[in-house]
Amino acid sequence: MDANQNNDPTKKTYHKRATGKALETVEKHSQDHELKLFGSCFCPFVQRVWISLEMKGLDYQYIEVDPYKKPQQLLEVNPRGLVPALRHGDWGCYESTVLMEYLEDLQMGEALLPSVPKLRAHSRLWSDHVNRHIVPGFYRYLQAQDEKSQIEHGEELKEQISKLVDAADKSGPFFLGSKMTFVDVQMAPWVVRLRKVLHPYRGWPDPDPTSRWAAWVDAIEQDHAVRATTSTDALYIDSYERYFVRV
Ligand SMILES: N[C@@H](CCC(=O)N[C@@H](CS)C(=O)NCC(=O)O)C(=O)O
Numbered sequence: 001m002d003a004n005q006n007n008d009p010t011k012k013t014y015h016k017r018a019t020g021k022a023l024e025t026v027e028k029h030s031q032d033h034e035l036k037l038f039g040s041c042f043c044p045f046v047q048r049v050w051i052s053l054e055m056k057g058l059d060y061q062y063i064e065v066d067p068y069k070k071p072q073q074l075l076e077v078n079p080r081g082l083v084p085a086l087r088h089g090d091w092g093c094y095e096s097t098v099l100m101e102y103l104e105d106l107q108m109g110e111a112l113l114p115s116v117p118k119l120r121a122h123s124r125l126w127s128d129h130v131n132r133h134i135v136p137g138f139y140r141y142l143q144a145q146d147e148k149s150q151i152e153h154g155e156e157l158k159e160q161i162s163k164l165v166d167a168a169d170k171s172g173p174f175f176l177g178s179k180m181t182f183v184d185v186q187m188a189p190w191v192v193r194l195r196k197v198l199h200p201y202r203g204w205p206d207p208d209p210t211s212r213w214a215a216w217v218d219a220i221e222q223d224h225a226v227r228a229t230t231s232t233d234a235l236y237i238d239s240y241e242r243y244f245v246r247v
Helices: 020-028 044-056 072-077 095-103 116-143 147-167 182-202 212-222 224-228 233-239
Strands: 037-038 063-064 083-087 093-095
Touching: 020 063, 020 224, 037 044, 037 072, 044 095, 044 182, 044 224, 072 083, 072 093, 083 095, 093 095, 095 182, 116 147, 116 182, 116 233, 147 182, 147 212, 182 212, 212 233
Parallel strands: 037 063
Antiparallel strands: 037 083, 083 093
């Protein structure tokens, strides 16, 4: 196994190489290219940008970096040394949502934001909800160690997800209807980690099979770009092991 296994925070448990379908995608995109994604295989913020690149069918180079060691090529693009970071020619930028918007603004390949201004605003509003409430809620729940706070944060996460589901197109399966778009991509890495991380570590329940939420989760999990950027289950289990207290 290519992971560090101990409790020293400077030697966190994380993989340095994608596995499964994500590794196949890394290998397909190993050639030098002016558009470079600096990523780490375990990182959900990277996966958002990676899914966008795959959905758009753009040519790009994927460069695996260790954000805890912060190599110079990453620091040159993002002085804070976080992934994802994107270099395009001699210019670079970072922050996953900003990078997804940059890829939209290139107007190459499939558009993930709709063209109608009101639907674009609606997408941005709910993308903000994902960033402001669902993503932090996911980590609060994962980090909660005692039973009382696990119950509290689990409920909080469910409530924030319900608000998103209520705002989604009624027949779906995706946020705006039959096609996966911006909000789905923003949410997808955490949907993947609900089953692969919160289920084993926190007992997160499978969705009620007849619910709108179940149809959404299923559509995201089956999407080709999500699958192409997802590693095998063990990588996620190992990556989040440091939060694990058996419930
Ligand atoms: N808000 C950032 C978050 C990025 C982030 O937290 N990346 C983590 C990996 S998942 C990282 O680079 N951590 C390195 C560090 O904390 O030093 C985004 O949306 O891109």
